[in-house]
Amino acid sequence: MQTLYAVLDHPATKWVLLVFVMVMPLASLLTWAERRQSAMMQDRLGPNRAAPTFAPWLKLKGILHFVADAIKMISKEDFIPGNVHKGLFTLAPLLAIGPVLIAFAIIPFGPTIYPHVLDGTLDPLLLASQPEHQDFLHSIRLQVASFDYGILFYFAILTLSNYGGTLAGWASYNKWALLGGLRASSQMMSYEVAMGLSLMGCFLLVGSLEPGYIVGAGASSKLAPSNPLNWLWLWQFPALVLFMTAAIAETKRAPFDIPEGEPEIIGYFVEYSGLRWGLFFLAEFIEIVFISAVITSVFFGGWQVPFLDADGFRIGGYMAEVNGQLVSTGGTVLNLPHAVVTALQLGAFALKVILLCWFQLLIRWTLPRFRADQLMNLGWKVLLPLALAWTMLSALFKLAAIHFGWV
Amino acid sequence: MGASHGHDAADDETPGPRVLVVSAVSPRVRTIAVERPGPSDVTYLEAARKGLGVTLRHFVKNVLGKRRPAAALARGEEVAKQGLVPWNEIETIQYPEEKTHYPERFRGLHRLMQRDDGAVRCVACMLCPTVCPAHCITIVPAEADDQGVEKKPAVFEIDELRCVVCGLCVEACPCDAIRMDSGVHAKPVEHRGDAIMTREKLLDLSKQVGKDPASTATQGGEGPDWRE
Numbered sequence: 193m194q195t196l197y198a199v200l201d202h203p204a205t206k207w208v209l210l211v212f213v214m215v216m217p218l219a220s221l222l223t224w225a226e227r228r229q230s231a232m233m234q235d236r237l238g239p240n241r242a243a244p245t246f247a248p249w250l251k252l253k254g255i256l257h258f259v260a261d262a263i264k265m266i267s268k269e270d271f272i273p274g275n276v277h278k279g280l281f282t283l284a285p286l287l288a289i290g291p292v293l294i295a296f297a298i299i300p301f302g303p304t305i306y307p308h309v310l311d312g313t314l315d316p317l318l319l320a321s322q323p324e325h326q327d328f329l330h331s332i333r334l335q336v337a338s339f340d341y342g343i344l345f346y347f348a349i350l351t352l353s354n355y356g357g358t359l360a361g362w363a364s365y366n367k368w369a370l371l372g373g374l375r376a377s378s379q380m381m382s383y384e385v386a387m388g389l390s391l392m393g394c395f396l397l398v399g400s401l402e403p404g405y406i407v408g409a410g411a412s413s414k415l416a417p418s419n420p421l422n423w424l425w426l427w428q429f430p431a432l433v434l435f436m437t438a439a440i441a442e443t444k445r446a447p448f449d450i451p452e453g454e455p456e457i458i459g460y461f462v463e464y465s466g467l468r469w470g471l472f473f474l475a476e477f478i479e480i481v482f483i484s485a486v487i488t489s490v491f492f493g494g495w496q497v498p499f500l501d502a503d504g505f506r507i508g509g510y511m512a513e514v515n516g517q518l519v520s521t522g523g524t525v526l527n528l529p530h531a532v533v534t535a536l537q538l539g540a541f542a543l544k545v546i547l548l549c550w551f552q553l554l555i556r557w558t559l560p561r562f563r564a565d566q567l568m569n570l571g572w573k574v575l576l577p578l579a580l581a582w583t584m585l586s587a588l589f590k591l592a593a594i595h596f597g598w599v
Numbered sequence: 600m601g602a603s604h605g606h607d608a609a610d611d612e613t614p615g616p617r618v619l620v621v622s623a624v625s626p627r628v629r630t631i632a633v634e635r636p637g638p639s640d641v642t643y644l645e646a647a648r649k650g651l652g653v654t655l656r657h658f659v660k661n662v663l664g665k666r667r668p669a670a671a672l673a674r675g676e677e678v679a680k681q682g683l684v685p686w687n688e689i690e691t692i693q694y695p696e697e698k699t700h701y702p703e704r705f706r707g708l709h710r711l712m713q714r715d716d717g718a719v720r721c722v723a724c725m726l727c728p729t730v731c732p733a734h735c736i737t738i739v740p741a742e743a744d745d746q747g748v749e750k751k752p753a754v755f756e757i758d759e760l761r762c763v764v765c766g767l768c769v770e771a772c773p774c775d776a777i778r779m780d781s782g783v784h785a786k787p788v789e790h791r792g793d794a795i796m797t798r799e800k801l802l803d804l805s806k807q808v809g810k811d812p813a814s815t816a817t818q819g820g821e822g823p824d825w826r827e
C-alpha cells in the first residue's frame with residue numbers, strides 16, 4: 193500500500209494520468225466538437241456518419257470521426273520537401289506540442305486525496321490542527337507540481353511553443369511559411385505581454401502566483417473558497433476578459449488566425465503533411481484545453497464545487513482560513529464521504545474545463561478574423577493599456593482592502 | 600449623399616458621413632460629420648457580444664430543438680410543432696436515407712416500350728436520332744422477325760450524359776416506343792460508359808415500371824388508331 197501511494201503521488205504518474213486520461217481524449221474530442229458545434233451554430237448537421245465497417249450502425253453522432261482522422265494522419269506518407277532544413281523541420285512540431293503538455297504540470301486538477309479516510313468523512317479542522325495524524329499519513333495531491341512561481345512557469349514555458357511556429361516557418365524554405373512563422377512570432381510576442389499583465393491583478397489580490405493556492409484560497413477570507421462569489425471572476429472580471437482575449441490570441445485560432453491565414457498564406461505549416469501537421473493541429477486543441485484549465489483555476493475556483501467543503505455541503509456559515517487559522521462558523525453541514533467529495537470536485541473541474549472549451553469554440557466560430565494591423569492595434573493599444581490600468585486599480589483596491597479590513 | 604438629393608440631413612438614415620452645414624457662400628463648402636469608431640468599436644466588445652448572441656441562439660435552438668420530419672423538410676413545408684420542443688432550423692436532408700421530394704411531373708430516365716411478346720416496340724424508323732438535339736441516340740437497324748414491321752433496332756443506345764432531357768424523341772416517335780416516364784432518377788456513375796443506356800437496360804426499365812397496359816399494347820395491322 194505504502195509504495196502504491198508513493199507511486200500515485202509521484203509527479204510522473206500524475207502527469208501521465210492528467211495528460212493521457214484527461215487532456216488527450218478531450219483534445220481529440222474537441223476536433224469532433226468543433227465540427228459539430230460549428231454545424232449547430234450554422235444550421236447544419238455536421239459530420240455524423242463515421243462508423244466502423246463491421247458495425248455501420250455505430251455512428252454515435254459522428255464522434256468516431258476523430259478516430260478516422262487519427263488513422264488517416266498516421267497512415268499518410270511522411271513527406272519532407274527537398275529543400276527544408278531537416279533537423280528544424282522535424283523539431284518544430286515537437287516544439288509546438290511539447291511545451292503545452294509540460295505546462296499542464298502546474299494545473300491543480302483536483303483536491304488532495306487522503307487515502308485513509310476515503311470511505312469516511314474528512315474533518316478539515318482535525319487536518320488543520322493535527323496534520324501528522326495517522327489518517328493523513330499519506331496524501332495524493334492532484335497537481336503535478338506546485339511551484340511558488342506557478343503561472344509564471346506557464347508564461348515562460350509557453351513562450352517556447354512560439355519557436356514551434358517560427359521554426360516551422362523558417363525551416364520550410366517557403367515564403368508563405370516564413371511569413372506565417374513571422375506573423376506567429378510577432379503575434380505571440382505582442383499578446384504575451386498583455387496576457388501576463390492581465391493576471392497581475394489576480395496575483396495581487398490573492399497574494400500568490402500558485403494556481404493551487406488560488407483555488408484553495410479565493411479572493412477573500414471572509415467567504416469560503418467554495419463560494420462562487422469568492423472566485424476571481426467576480427472580483428477580477430476585466431482581467432478575465434483581457435486574459436481570455438490574449439489567451440485566445442495565443443492559440444493562433446480565429447479570430448486571431450493571422451499566422452495561419454488560410455485564405456492568403458496557409459500559414460507556417462503549409463509544407464507539413466500527415467502526422468507532423470497533425471501535431472500542430474493537436475497542439476492547438478491542447479492549448480484550448482490548457483487555457484480553459486488556467487482560466488478555470490484562476491477565475492472559476494478550479495475544482496471547487498459551489499458550497500462543497502472538504503467534509504460536505506455547507507449551507508449558511510462558512511469555513512475558511514483566516515490568518516493561517518482554519519475557522520468554521522457553523523451552518524448546516526450535509527456530510528459526505530471523502531471519496532464522494534473528491535469525485536464531485538474532479539467532475540466539477542472537468543465540467544468547467546469543458547464549458548470553457550465550448551465557449552472558446554463559440555468565439556472561434558462567431559467572430560471574423562482580424563487584419564494584421566487591427567491585431568497589433570488591439571494587442572498594444574487596447575489590451576496592454578487596459579491591463580496596466582487594471583493592475584493599478586487592483587493594487588489600489590488591495591491597499592484599500594487591507595486598510596479597511598474588507599478581505 | 601442625402602444632401603445632394605435634396606433630403607434633410609437629419610432624417611437620412613443611411614450610414615456614412617452626414618452633411619451638417621452647407622456654407623452660405625458656396626454650396627461646395629460643407630461641414631460633414633463622420634462617424635469615428637468609438638470605444639466599443641475599438642475593443643470590438645459590443646460587436647462580439649451581439650455576434651455571440653446570434654450564434655448562441657442558433658446553437659441552443661438546434662441542439663435542443665427537434666428536427667422537422669424529413670418528408671416535411673423535403674417538401675419545404677412547415678409542420679405544426681407537437682409539445683413544447685420547438686423545431687430546430689436544420690434544413691439538411693440526409694440523402695441516401697432520406698430522399699428529397701420529386702415533383703408530380705417528374706419523368707425520369709427514358710424507357711423502351713415492349714410488345715405483348717416482350718419484343719421491343721421500336722421499328723428503327725430513325726426519327727428520334729434525327730430530331731435529338733444532343734445527338735445522343737445511336738440506333739443500328741436490323742431486319743425484324745415480324746414481317747409486318749420490317750425493322751427493329753439491333754443497337755439502341757441513349758447517352759444519358761449528353762441527353763438534355765428535352766423530350767423531343769418521345770414526341771417524334773410514331774409508334775410510342777420511347778417514353779420518359781420511368782420515374783427513375785439518373786444515377787451517378789464512375790465511368791462515362793456506365794451512363795449509356797443500352798436497349799436491354801431501357802427495356803428493363805419498362806419491366807420495372809410494371810404492368811402499365813400501355814407498355815404492352817399490341818400494335819400493327821389494326822388501323823390507324825392502334826396506339827389507343
Ligand code: SF4
Pocket residue numbers: 727730731732733734735736757761762763764765766767768769
Ligand atoms: S430527350 Fe431530347 S436530348 Fe434526350 S434523347 Fe430525347 S431527344 Fe435526345
Ligand code: SF4
Pocket residue numbers: 720721722723724725726727728738768771772773774775776777
Ligand atoms: S422514333 Fe420511335 S420507332 Fe423510331 S427509332 Fe426512335 S424509338 Fe424507334
